[in-house]
Amino acid sequence: MSVYTEFFNFKEEPFKLTPDPDFFYCSTSHEEAIQLIEYSIKTRKGFMALIGEVGTGKTTLTRVLLNSLTDVETCLVLNPFLSPEEMIRYICSDFGITIPKNYDKGKIYNKLTEYLLKLYEENKYALLIIDESQNLSLETIELIRQLSNIEKEDAKLLQILFVGQPEFLEMLNKYELRQVKQRISTIIQLKSLTLDDVENYVNFRISKASKYNKAIFTKNAIKAIYKYTGGNPRDINKLCEYALIAAYNDKSKKIDKKHIDEAFIEINPTLVQYTKSFKTTSKNTSKFIITGLTIIALFLIFLLFENYCKIESNKNNNSNIINNNSLLNKKDNLTNSVKTKEDNHSKEIVIVKTETQLNKTLKTNDNISVEEKEFNQKDKIIKNDKQCILFKVNQKVRIKPDLNSPYLTIMKKNSKVEVIKIANDWAMISIDNNIGWVLIYDKYNQIVNCEVQ
Numbered sequence: 001m002s003v004y005t006e007f008f009n010f011k012e013e014p015f016k017l018t019p020d021p022d023f024f025y026c027s028t029s030h031e032e033a034i035q036l037i038e039y040s041i042k043t044r045k046g047f048m049a050l051i052g053e054v055g056t057g058k059t060t061l062t063r064v065l066l067n068s069l070t071d072v073e074t075c076l077v078l079n080p081f082l083s084p085e086e087m088i089r090y091i092c093s094d095f096g097i098t099i100p101k102n103y104d105k106g107k108i109y110n111k112l113t114e115y116l117l118k119l120y121e122e123n124k125y126a127l128l129i130i131d132e133s134q135n136l137s138l139e140t141i142e143l144i145r146q147l148s149n150i151e152k153e154d155a156k157l158l159q160i161l162f163v164g165q166p167e168f169l170e171m172l173n174k175y176e177l178r179q180v181k182q183r184i185s186t187i188i189q190l191k192s193l194t195l196d197d198v199e200n201y202v203n204f205r206i207s208k209a210s211k212y213n214k215a216i217f218t219k220n221a222i223k224a225i226y227k228y229t230g231g232n233p234r235d236i237n238k239l240c241e242y243a244l245i246a247a248y249n250d251k252s253k254k255i256d257k258k259h260i261d262e263a264f265i266e267i268n269p270t271l272v273q274y275t276k277s278f279k280t281t282s283k284n285t286s287k288f289i290i291t292g293l294t295i296i297a298l299f300l301i302f303l304l305f306e307n308y309c310k311i312e313s314n315k316n317n318n319s320n321i322i323n324n325n326s327l328l329n330k331k332d333n334l335t336n337s338v339k340t341k342e343d344n345h346s347k348e349i350v351i352v353k354t355e356t357q358l359n360k361t362l363k364t365n366d367n368i369s370v371e372e373k374e375f376n377q378k379d380k381i382i383k384n385d386k387q388c389i390l391f392k393v394n395q396k397v398r399i400k401p402d403l404n405s406p407y408l409t410i411m412k413k414n415s416k417v418e419v420i421k422i423a424n425d426w427a428m429i430s431i432d433n434n435i436g437w438v439l440i441y442d443k444y445n446q447i448v449n450c451e452v453q
Helices: 028-042 058-068 084-094 105-121 138-147 167-172 175-183 195-209 219-229 233-249 257-267 269-378
Strands: 047-051 072-077 125-130 159-164 184-189 387-391 395-398 407-411 416-423 426-431 434-439 445-449
Touching: 028 047, 028 058, 028 125, 028 159, 028 184, 047 058, 047 167, 058 072, 058 125, 058 159, 072 084, 084 105, 084 138, 105 125, 105 138, 125 138, 138 175, 159 167, 167 175, 175 184, 195 219, 195 233, 219 233, 219 257, 233 257, 257 269, 407 426, 407 434, 416 445
Parallel strands: 047 159, 047 184, 072 125, 125 159
Antiparallel strands: 387 416, 387 445, 395 407, 395 434, 416 426, 426 434
């Protein structure tokens, strides 16, 4: 226990760096990631990828996911440096499959296939999670691709979740991994916390660790935390840990901006010293910079003045040329007046032709509108039934009916919106005069009658 736990009435340390599911704060980004992974597992999509920068909570999220899944047998690989044979043996061992030492990869593959088929017949799922996937070798990734070939006609028997940093997506661009890249159906990218998320995150962890539920970080302290960490959860934990120590040394029950500043200096002493030395050297060089800029400015003024004199002399020369040309223009105007009369006559002919073409076009458009009306009557648009979609959780409204499509907005839990039409597993809705698509999935939402309250 830290020195400050008793001072702040903590039951335990609130900002531990180890991944603890009990201290998991589910931001909007994390909630969406869990929902998409669960959906991909239940629909047997096969390959998935969870991508995030260092410290964004990928490992903690996978631990929370493992605790929340039902009817799913899981295997978690924490060591990505295993050889292909070591990897397949470890996977079987973690699934509880006994493999004799003298079995080669072919026999191990058959054993794993039998196990997955048995789970499928029992209506269960198998999930393989590989952490730090950016460190996998090409040979091991190829083995994992071969394991994904264990399938039935309508479903993948092994669901595979790659968890890694953005470098993993760069790996997939290699020519040797083009088949793996094509098979990844869902790519989820964790984002850093927003300013509001940072405040909720800090207060959530304080309330978890505290005997009394109260906020001890001021608003200015929260803003400073966001400024120094950029919303990275691991950096937030480290900074808040040092800030609590600073407040304890100051005998302050509230953590203010000055404690955050002290903590940042304590964590990054080299960066702070560099900043101070830069300020002192900048004072010495500023005089030379100002002198140089003054000389350059005077030189530019001289060039502009010289150019101005040249322009004035050119104007005097051009005035004589303009006077001579005015006489020629009068002759041209007389000639053009004759041509204008001839042109007006030709324009009248063109107008008559244009009106004839316009009438033909209007008739053609009438025919098209009739065909469109007949087509719209065949479209599956919900008008009379007035069906609505009721949201059980917060869910994103996509621009297109695709999980990887950007989203328009987030529908709040228990909200209800009228459905325009349904296509496959997607419902079209209208939000603020914008058309969007929502994935129909009984765990997230349900279709109800709009009239029923």
